Structure formats: C-alpha cells, structure tokens
Amino acid sequence: MIERFQYDNRIVKNFLFITILWGVVGMLVGLIAALQLVVPALNFSEWTTFGRIRPLHTNAVIFAFVGNAIFAGAYYSLQRLLKTRMFSDVLSKIHFWGWQLIIVSAAITLPLGMTQGKEYAELEWPIDIAIALIWVVFGINMIGTILKRRERHLYVAIWFYIATWVTVAMLHIVNSISIPVDIGKSYSWYAGVQDALVQWWYGHNAVAFFLTTPFLGLMYYFLPKAANRPVYSYKLSIIHFWSLIFIYIWAGPHHLLYSALPEWAQSLGVVFSVMLIAPSWGGMLNGLLTLRGAWDRVREDPVLKFFVVAVTCYGMATLEGPLLSIKSINAIAHYTDWIVAHVHIGGIGWNGFMVFGMVYWLVPRLFGTKLYSVGLANAHFWLGTLGIIFYAVPLYFAGFFQSLMWQQFTPDGYLVYKNFLDTVLEIKYAYWLRAMGGSIYLIGVFIMVYNVVKTVKAGKLIANEDAEAAALEKLTKEPGGHWHTWIERRPIQMLVWSLVAVAIGGILEMVPTFLVKSNVPTISSVKPYTPLELHGRDIYVMEGCYTCHSQMIRPFRAETERYGEYSKAGEFVYDHPFQWGSKRTGPDLHRVGGKYPHSWHYYHMWDPTTMSPGSLMPAYPHLFENVLDTTTTRRKIEAMITLGVPYDTDFPARANADLMKQGQGIVDELRKAGVETTADRDIIALIAYLQRIGTDIKVAEAHSK
C-alpha cells in the first residue's frame, strides 16, 4: 500500500541558515582571537580578552556552526532515508529554538567569565543542564522518526547519528558533573589527574563524536547524493563504523602524554590512537572512491569539489592524529601551534568544507531553484582552499621550530632561549600569516552568504515536500540472516549496543584511576588552598589563563631546566578543576610560585610589557578595580569540603578572616616595593594564587634538608 506524506523542509532550512549565521560569527570571533595574539591592544576590555574570546570561538564553531549543520543534515537525510516525516514538528521546533537559546546564553556568559575552565566544556552548570535536555529532545525526535519509518533497514548514516547521540550524551553528562557554588559558578566533581583524564576522555571524544561521526554520517548520505552513485563499499562502511566508535573511545589519554597521568593509561591511549588510522582511512577511502569514474564531474560541480577537499582533509588530519599520538612526536608537537594547525585542518577543512558542500547542494533543492552562481561557488572553493593552506602551513612551521627552540642547549648546557618570550617573538610572523589565512577563508564564506541570499530570493521555500512510499509491512515471521541484519532492523537495540560499546571503553579506562586510592600517590606536604588563593584560582579560571599557559611540566631536561621540577600527580589532588592547559602561548606556570616578587606580578598584570617587553599577553587593569567578592567565600569552601578537600569543619565560618589576613600580608609586602594598594582587590587574590602554584613540594624539600 502506497502512503502519501510530506517531508519537513522548513526545519532543515532553519538549521541550515542558522548554521551559516553562527559560522560567520564563530569564525569572526576566531579571527579576532588570532589578531589579539599579534596586536594585544585588540583585547579591548575585561569581557573581550583572549582568555574569554578563545572559548567563545571554540564553542561557537563546534556547537553552533558544526552542531547546527549536523542537525540540518540529519533532519534532511533521516526523513528521506526512513521515508517518513520527522516524528514531531513540535519537538523539532523545541530542538531548534532550545539549541539557539543555549548558544546565545553561551555567547553572553563566556565573555562574562562564567566558565568551568575545561576546554570545549566551559559552559556553566545551568547551560549544561539545558544542553542535556535539548539533546534528549533531539534523541526522542530521532528515535521516534526511526520507529515510524517506512524503510525496514537503517542506512549506515543513521548508525553514525545514533552513535553520535548516545556517546555525546554520555560524554557531556559525565564530564560536566560539578558542585554549584551559585548560578554562575561551580567546581568540577573530579580533581587533578582524574579531572584531566575525564576531561580529555571527553575532549577527544567530542572531536570524535561531534566533529567526526555525525559528519561521516553526512558524508555517507550527501556524497553519494551529489555524485549520484552509491557509496564505494557498503561493507567497508560497516567495518569502519564499528571499529571507529570502539577505538575512538580509548584514545583520549593521548592528550596527556608525558604528563602526571599514570603510564598505563598513556600507553593505552597511544595504542588505540595508532590503531585509529585504519577505520579513519577506511572512511576517507570509501568517500573518495565513491567518486571513481566520476572525477570528470568533480571538475564542474562545486559541491563535489568541496566534498573532495573535505574528505582529503579528514584523511590528512586522521593520518596526523595517530602520528601525533606517538610519544616521541608528541613530545615535539604538544603545547605548540602544530596542534592548532592540526585541529584546523579538521575544523575548517573537513567540517567547514563538508558544511559548504551541503549548503550548495541543499539550498537550491529546498527552494526549488538553481544555484545563483556556480562561478561564485567556485571562487569560494578556491578562497577556502587557499585560506586553509595559509592558515595551517605557517602554524606547522611555527609549532615545529618553536618546539626546537624550547629544547635548544648551548654546548655548555644552558638553554639558548632562556626567555620564553624570545621564542614567541620568533614565530610572530606565523601568527600574522595565520590571521591572513583565516581572513581569506572568511571572505569565501561571505561570498557564500551572498550566493545563498541570491539563490533564496530566486526561489520559494518548499516547506513541505510531497513524498510517497510503501508502508512497512509487519514481518509475520522472523526471517533468517544473522545478527547484523537483525540489529539493522532494531534501532533501540542498536542504540543500547552502541552505548554498551562506548561505555565499556570509558569505564575500563577510568575505573582503575578512580577507585584505587594508591593510584595517585599522595604527597604529605600538599595542602588545600587558602581562601584567598582559592579566590585567586577562580580568577585564573575565569580569565581563561589555561588557554595560553600550561601547569604541567613534562620530565624533559629542556623543561626542568626552564621551569623547574617536573609535575607530579599528587600535587593536583585539590585542583577542582585541573588547569594543566594544552597550549603554551606563554610559559608554563606550574613552578611560577615564588619565582618573582609580588610587585613583579602586580606590574605584569597591569601591563605585561613593563616586565616583559614585547609580550603578547593582554593587560588586566580590571583586576585592579574590581573588588573581590568575599560573600561567596564560605560557600566555596563548603563546596570544596563536599568534594572531599580536607578543611576543618569550622573553617568556612572563619575563612574570610583568614583571607583578610593573607591579603594584608601581600599588601604590606607590596608597599615595601613601593606599590600602594588595598587588600580587597581581585589582583591580590590572583597574586596569592600565582605565588602558591607548585610550591608545596618545595616545602617538603626544605623540611627534608
């Protein structure tokens, strides 16, 4: 029996247009951040310093640009692959508006400095809850659509969507668990090494299950569509799907090589990261080989051009990823701009170009017309490609050479570049070129916006597209076949099995680190932060210092020579959240405590160039004006006690007295250096924290001597 129904194109259009809008916004913010690195004056105000702008950029491009693109592509392809309208128009609308509301709240709270201080998971707890709720709405809508489908079997793209949904839900919830202090502030449930492991288990799998698996799903739908031929090997897609989701979940620890993370977890991360190349390249080859015999069309069709470069970038990024996971290569690349280049090959190459190809393919179809200008689309393609090259190549050079500079010794055994800043100034040219590459890429995006506007004006939205398909007949008896055909017909079981697959990975990876106390050797001299230091640490987190400074000295001679004793797991047991960082635009800070007098930090935070001429760091004059909010002290200490930090039970009540005393001590010492200030300013708390970082083990050494 043939049934008639309509596809919902309006929701696809909404998601697609908002993708373009947030894409422009997110990339513009990225460009501003890139320029701030070369012209510190562009940091403007308290709300727009690099440390706050950078999380805004990453969150905007990941969750707003790529996120909405996933929804646009999934809503279009789900309906057609399942031959049914979306489960509920209302849920579609809630999903759309809810997600945009989350993005807007992120765009407001991140510049205000409300952050959990964990990369790509910066958003504070109320927004985290909203994300979880909207994600569930998306899930219900997707599963509902699958359940009322008219096609018995689920195409491989849909498995990718299901795996994405399940895993992102799990990652987001586990990583975001925290203790709220107030509406805009919370402390991570985990501390130190555990927090680092959970964060990078999340962080890497955010790349895997937000930037990769949904886009592979889109590739498996839109590439065959655009090429008008089936995927090269459906069998390969099955093998690479299961291998990919199952290997990815283990790869997170490669972000923590040579850190204080236990060796066994590092090794596990390396092994699975290297294995990842097989399923990743399975996907890439499957995409490219789909075009076999159709390469002549790639010359003419901008959509295919975008897809080819996107898939090629995917291949390059996933070759580079496993290589970067090898410890000796990681030792060079980690903390440098090499990683930034690597990420952008994936971000603007794979994700960006997939989205653009999708836009050029979808917009004319949604509006029942032809693309306004193929010439402009081609211009966009070439500008985009040039932009990627100009963005990435200088940063590869910069990362590699800066790393070598960090490690260079004179024949007498001294560091050649004693001053970290000298190595930064050597690669400043690359930061300029990168900003130029980004601008070229963005110009291409503006051309696309113009092309889309013109196309839309020439056509009319087909809000509800007529379709017909045979109703799904009830299977009267269980047919033969084996487990995978069985699972393809059963989406719920599929969902459960995907969850089991990824959950086992996560659990096996983390349980030993969590349950066994002896896993993090305690250092008796490591004590909880004082209330003033805790406030200072919160300012450190709020200002996003971790976006440029690490707190993790690796056990290399070049690092211990430059920074001091390498970092130990036991030093971080009271760090909620951990602040190890992942990029050194400035030097590591784990042994900065006691390195300079208070007055040095005072002048340096007021204007970094007074202490380090040529410094690229923003100035923080607002820390000198803002009065420290001591009304939260008690709640903060209580939250820490809940998290297991051993303060005395009566300590919350007298915490502020302790805070005042320590603050006055710092002010007195500053006065000796000729600085007049009062103890109630943010800067005093920050100085207290900076002078404390990494000093606890020195106490132990002093005692043993």
Place this chain on the structure above:
Amino acid sequence: MLKFIKHHMDTIVGIGIYPVLSFVIFFSIFCFALLYVWRARRTHIDHMAALPLADAPSPNGPQHHAE
C-alpha cells in the same frame, strides 16, 4: 622524586586485566563485523548502498526485498 610517577598501578591486584579486556572486547567486535560482511548477501548490500539514492519509492523496495 621518580617514585611519584613510577609504579602508579603496581599495587592493584590483577591490573593487567584492564588492557587485556579492552583489547579482547575491541577485537571480538571487529571479528563480528568482519564475519557479517563476509556472510552478507550481495542483494542486501546493494539495497543498503542504494538507500540514499532512492528518494522516491524504489522498485526493489521493502516488499521485494531479498529477505
């Protein structure tokens, strides 16, 4: 100071089971996928691969499906 980063997990009884389990689970799933692909019917695979191209009801739709 090396004692702080060496021998983290030595004290846990049977710690070796974790990496072994992780490999066994991955490897068996991989083998299942291989087995499926090896045993899959050509017609079924072709039907699956053609799904995105079949916006209109396909001539070999569900009712004529190989199974």
